[in-house]
Amino acid sequence: MVEIKNKQIWLDGRPQIIMCGEIHYFRLAKEDWQDRIDKLKSAGFNAVASYIPWLCHEPVEGQFDLTGQTRPELDLAGFIDLCAANGLYFIARPGPFIMAEMKNEGLPFWVYEKHPEIVPVTWGGQPIKTKTVDYLAPGFLQEARSWFAAVMPLLAMRLHGNGKGGNIIGVQLDNEIGMLSWVSNSPDLTDYVLADFAAWLKSRYGEETLSGRYPFSLEAEHERKKAIQSPAEEYTEVLHQDLGSYMRNRFARYVAELRRYSEEFGVTSVPFLINIHGTGGGRGFTYPIGISQLYEAYTQEPGYLSGSDIYFGDLDMNTFQDLYLINGFMDAVHLPDQPLTSHEFNCGDGNFGETYGGRYDPSAVDFKTRMCIAQGNRLINFYLFCGGNNYRMDQSLSDGNDRVAFTGERHGFAAPVGPEGQLNYSYPRMSRVNRTIMAVADKLAVMDEERDDVAFTFIPDYFMTEYRYPGSSKMKEIISNLEANRSHGAWEIMARAMLLAGYRFGSVDVQNKGIDPARTPVIAVPSARYMHGHIQRKLAKFMASGGGILLYGEVPMYDMEGSECTILADALGVRPAGRRTGDGHYYLSLYAEGWAAPRPEVRSHFAQTFDHGEAEAILRVYGTDEVCAFEAKSGKGKAVVIAAAYRCDIPLFRTALERLGAKASLTHDHSHHGIFMTSTATKEGERFLHLLNLDGLDKELHLYDNGARLFEGRPIVLSSKDGIMLPLGVNYHGVQIVYSTAEITGVSEELLTFRLTQPEDVIVLETEREILPDNSYAVEMEGRTQRIISKKHAKVDDFLMVRFKK
CATH class of the missing domain: 2.102.20.10 (Beta-galactosidase, domain 2)
Incomplete structure (x- = not known):
């Protein structure tokens, strides 16, 4: 029996840590399976995960091979049973989409040929730039259900807790949902999606409100299509907000449909996993975009586990706060029982192109594993544990290699275990940390991180920037400001200083959940020029009730649709007066006063200035003496506001937090x-x-x-x-x-x-x-x-x- 409760994973009545390694059975000769499993067990793992590629198992419509009749390496049933015979749990990842460098992201070619209407169009009615589909298109759902009808009964027979000795403890639904549209800024805008979007808008707003938001008819198909695919500047802000919110709802409905198919064909009583995308370039700045897109999907009802997609390189002074914040943001939106997990936890040496242009330190996977476990991750899937080979398909594709994937013959050469079974230099350190964790897993499985009296805020809509109309100057301005303030400085300055000062903090979703000073006395707020009015009111009420706010970035002047909104500034008793920016001939510099003095003058590139009323100034602009940072009382609480690009001054942030009522105990x-x-x-x-x-x-x-x-x-x-x-x-x-x-x-x-x-x-x-x-x-x-x-x-x-x- 698999239970999810108290942010823990319980198997057969005991909370457990699941350390999992991804092995792609379909990329290995069947006779090599046991060797790779032996290496996995030797490295301290207690579970195996694998994608199950629809492309491989049904290359021709209606011709399924799940037991190796056509190719021995496609014996999915045999592989899962071999894992069970080795005492290993199994996590199944049957798509429909799997990515994994597969052609069509793992979808069969015939699906596209049979249903050309599922291929999306985007802005301006142009073809979408990536190999994706309209998830809710009836033709696609019809074929996805047929695929699940074939694969799910095989999985259902092997579920853990079904009384038959099964070892499957989780089933992932699709993979990185919405990622391809995000990275290409290409929202699905087919006729079917536009009609669905119009229906959603009508259910969300009254007719009078809608007519004020959109100066066109949602009923007239041709007019609606032109107005949404090529929006006018006058309503791009509201369209951006509505389209992003709609897509969250759309993804949630897609996930619910896949879950319905799974349960229809016998997969019940195990968690359904949702993989969250977003890390890139070795950093986590964009990862919360994935949370923003998918949190409604995995919090719509119990029974889901969200999992991070961690593609960092080394965990060092440059990146360590990224991973800490990512885990905190995931936890902030979770249901009370949902634990942290990681479904693609990148391991290996980073040499993905086999050019030796990438090279991770052996500490990379060790550090990331330790941090995730310390923050409460109960399941970590090391991706990719071992490499393999991409076989050629029987039918000619005439695409340059005819293989199931586009990476060439060998795949996963950066993995701890290479395609031919050789051990990489990353394997020993990975094994050491895994065995250490499993030695005390009974304790770690029920432990929670101890926290100080401060939390970092998460605003999902600050990361709802993936669908921006490229022809809109208004959206360019709004999104540029959000991107400048939601991470980067707030992470690399404020969060890094907090962690280096010893603060242990979680995160709170101030957009969707309440904040109570009795539970969270102090919050750290990365703030942009734009913020929903209801969030500004919530922050003002938090201070009035005795809470403390450390704000880094800008005091908001507008709501998320560009309308003037100064609720928070009014609560602070200040008025934003202007902005100063440095350039090649103006060396913007800031000096300290009040409790922040004495401090060296600091060069900066940005400062928001204020008429600060009764607030105490702590930073000013050199030469003009304009205030850009201050401490202000509000009701029973107060705030320290640093509305300028500053340095990672650990004592400054420590003092600010202590003045607000949060002290680091470790x-x-x-x-x-x-x-x-x-x-x-x-x-x-x-x-x-x-x-x-x-x-x-x-x-x-x-x-x-x-x-x-x-x-x-x-x-x-x-x-x-x-x-x-x-x-x-x-x-x-x-x-x-x-x-x-x-x-x-x-x-x-x-x-x-x-x-x-x-x-x-x-x-x-x-x-x-x-x-x-x-x-x-x-x-x-x-x-x-x-x-x-x-x-x-x-x-x-x-x-x-x-x-x-x-």
Whole structure:
């Protein structure tokens, strides 16, 4: 039985961590399946995932092969059963779309040939630039249902908890829904979609409101088509908002239809997975676009799991806050029981083009795994675990290679296990972190991240920018401002400073959910010039009730449709007066005053200026003395506003948050930063301290919890580019690990195994059990307290076993 509750995944009555590796059975010779599974098990995984390509299994309409009659490698049933025989869970990803570099993104060619009407058109009635379809077109849904009718019964027979010993614990519906239209700025605007959009508008607005929004007839098909495909400037803002909101609804209906087909053909009682796209160029700035597009799809009812699509390179000082924020934003929109998961967690060496132009550090997958687990991810699917080959199709495609995919013969050469089964340099470090997590998975599966009294806000509509009419200057201005303020500076300045100052924070969806100062005393708000009026009112009410706001960006002047709206500015008692921008001949500089002084003058490229009334100025523009940052009281609360591009001044942001009422309780004393840290805990108080040294140098430091030194005041050395997970008050088999500077890597009744991390590690236990002597450590006893002092240097030999008398 698979249950989703309390942000946990329960299998057979126990919460579990699922560490999964993606193996494409259809890209491997059948005789190689066991070898790849052996390598997966050796790396610490307990599950396998795979796409199930419709293109391969039904290349000719009506001719299905799911058991390997035509090609042995297409024996889907045999592969799933082999995984089960190896004690592995399975996650099925049957599309219809799968991407995975497949031709047509995994759809059979005959679907397009039979139903040309499903191919979308977009702005100006032009053909869409990507190989996608109209998801809700009747012809496409008809064929998708036929595909599910073939594949779902095979999966249903193998569901976990069906009484037949099945191992399938989740089924993904489609893949990266809406991504292709987003990346090409090409919304589906077929006649069918436009008619559906018109019906949606009528259900959303009254006739009088609609006539005020759109100066054309929604009933007249030709007029409607021209007006929406090539909109006039006067209504582009409202069209942008409505089209984005409609697409969310459309995707949710598509997902619900696929779920209905799945359940119709026997797939029930397991979660349905929705994969969220968006990372790009090694960063996460655009990832929330995927959340914005799909959150209505996976929160429309229980039974769904959303999963991140993490394509970062190295996790370092440049990118670490991106992943932390992504996880927070996903959690912000979730239903109360939905946990964090990652359905495509990029692993390997980054050499995707086999040119050695990309190269990830071995720490990359280690760090990303540790951060995701610390933030509450319960399932991570490492993509792609092993490479393979793209076979040639039987029918000639005359497209240059005739293969099922467009990457050539070999596929996945950047994976930890290469196409021919060779181990990449990324494999050992990946294996180490997986085995470490699985050693204490019973604890991690129920732990939650401990948080300070601050949360980062998420506004989904700030990322609803994927469908912008290219001929609109108004939309260009609005979207440019949103893109400038929703991430970038707010992430790389404010969020990075918060994390480096030790703040552990979640996220709140201020657009769709309430914010209560009693639960979240302080919020950090990336703010643009545009913000919905209802959100501005919500923020004003939050302050009036005693909440604190740290705002970075611009104080909004307009709502999201470009109409003047200064509700938040009015609550702050200020009036936006203008903007200053630096250029090649004007070196815009800011100086501090009030509680922010003394500080060096800072060069900037942007500042919003204010008539600040009774607010206390903290930053001004040099030469004009205009105020661009201030502290203002509002009701029982207050705000610190930094409406300028500033630097990652850790003390400034720490002071601001403390003045607002949020103090970081987990801190360190190393002067050069470059350290990510957080902690997780069970309801009983067992804890793990999670630390990442993001830099390529060793760091010695002391750690503090609410001002008290941890580890009895012992200094901790964080090795270069290393991550550790240290236990605090963790119990196993009558032994409490009070603390350990070494990382737990194995647990049994008679043995605790550790990875040493220090020149001299210390493990402090509370137990009445007798520790057996060993030449590798000394034991100091004081009542029930037994202090184990390692005699090994971690950089010489990092393996330690502590045995107990039976």
